[in-house]
Amino acid sequence: MTAVITVPEELDHDSFESVLDQLAPHPADAPVLVDARHTTFSTPYALLSLLCLAQSRTARPGFVIPDAQGTASYWARAGFFRFAEELYTLHGTAPALRPKGESDVWLPITPIARSEDVHAVVERIQDRAEAILENELRTDPRMIGRFAMTLSEACQNIIEHAGLGGWVAVQSYTWHKLGRRVVQIAVCDAGIGFTASLAPAHARRLGDRWCDGQALEEAIVRGVSRFADPGRGQGFAGIKRFLGQWQGKLIVRSGTARLTLVPPWDDDVPLREGLSSFPGAQVLIIIPGREA
Numbered sequence: 315m316t317a318v319i320t321v322p323e324e325l326d327h328d329s330f331e332s333v334l335d336q337l338a339p340h341p342a343d344a345p346v347l348v349d350a351r352h353t354t355f356s357t358p359y360a361l362l363s364l365l366c367l368a369q370s371r372t373a374r375p376g377f378v379i380p381d382a383q384g385t386a387s388y389w390a391r392a393g394f395f396r397f398a399e400e401l402y403t404l405h406g407t408a409p410a411l412r413p414k415g416e417s418d419v420w421l422p423i424t425p426i427a428r429s430e431d432v433h434a435v436v437e438r439i440q441d442r443a444e445a446i447l448e449n450e451l452r453t454d455p456r457m458i459g460r461f462a463m464t465l466s467e468a469c470q471n472i473i474e475h476a477g478l479g480g481w482v483a484v485q486s487y488t489w490h491k492l493g494r495r496v497v498q499i500a501v502c503d504a505g506i507g508f509t510a511s512l513a514p515a516h517a518r519r520l521g522d523r524w525c526d527g528q529a530l531e532e533a534i535v536r537g538v539s540r541f542a543d544p545g546r547g548q549g550f551a552g553i554k555r556f557l558g559q560w561q562g563k564l565i566v567r568s569g570t571a572r573l574t575l576v577p578p579w580d581d582d583v584p585l586r587e588g589l590s591s592f593p594g595a596q597v598l599i600i601i602p603g604r605e606a
Contacts, residue, residue: 316376321350325360327565327598334590337367347376348402354382358483359598361394361423362502365481368401369504370593379406392483393422420484426501427479432469435482436462451486451495451603453560460556461497461601467549468501468597474549475595476505492579495603504594508533508568526569527587534566534573557599565598577602 319336322329333348340346348367368375377398380386387409389395395408421439426432443461447453453461465484472480480503489496509529516532517524532538537551550564554575557564563582564575572586579602 316345319348325356338590342372349378353380359500366504377402423483426472475511476503478505497601499599502596526571530573563600568595
């Protein structure tokens with residue numbers, strides 16, 4: 315019997331947990347249908363996580379396309395259906411992708427499997443980043459290069475830890491929680507995750523304390539690497555410095571844990587453990603614009 319997984323009306327990094335909670339009782343080879351008919355809002359992080367969900371299943375899942383035309387059209391512009399049709403059995407009609415002028419989708423969903431992909435992503439977004447970071451977010455021009463570095467380091471995480479390709483997407487929008495424009499970078503994969511990646515170098519040292527939450531703390535807070543080379547493991551250190559200067563937010567989810575670097579404007583929980591298991595690593599970076 316096929317299990318129906320209901321996608322929330324508003325789908326973001328928090329509400330996606332309800333999707334994983336519904337999926338948890340069903341083995342990877344069990345038939346499931348992901349029903350997004352009633353979804354009207356979604357973030358890049360949520361769309362990438364839906365792709366990771368399908369990638370993690372051994373039995374090809376079904377997927378019901380949103381009824382709301384505006385939602386389905388945005389998903390098409392974001393590139394979701396291009397990859398979803400390879401991973402899901404789609405139910406409903408995906409909108410045709412029509413040429414469009416300026417869009418809040420800076421970078422549609424783009425696959426990352428090699429270092430060359432990371433360089434191509436940074437080059438592709440550089441010109442648009444310069445215009446929007448200055449005009450919409452009112453940043454210091456010196457921040458533009460640091461933004462490109464942050465995007466690059468987040469993507470490089472897939473190359474170093476996943477053991478499997480993933481995706482990146484970038485979007486800007488007005489976030490009502492802050493009342494101003496934000497940029498969201500999402501980088502997600504369904505690979506081996508931080509715990510398995512770091513275990514050979516660090517699990518024995520931490521003994522019984524080794525778990526998904528501890529692995530995230532080692533990688534994000536302490537900057538350890540699975541590599542013995544001096545200077546490795548500095549990617550998240552650079553991201554943290556950039557976000558600290560710009561009061562940005564970083565969320566990294568892997569396995570059953572989620573670690574958040576909480577900026578002054580937010581009240582999120584720094585570390586959540588005991589979540590429904592999800593393979594790989596899902597990274598979300600939120601960069602707020604300056605207040606008017």
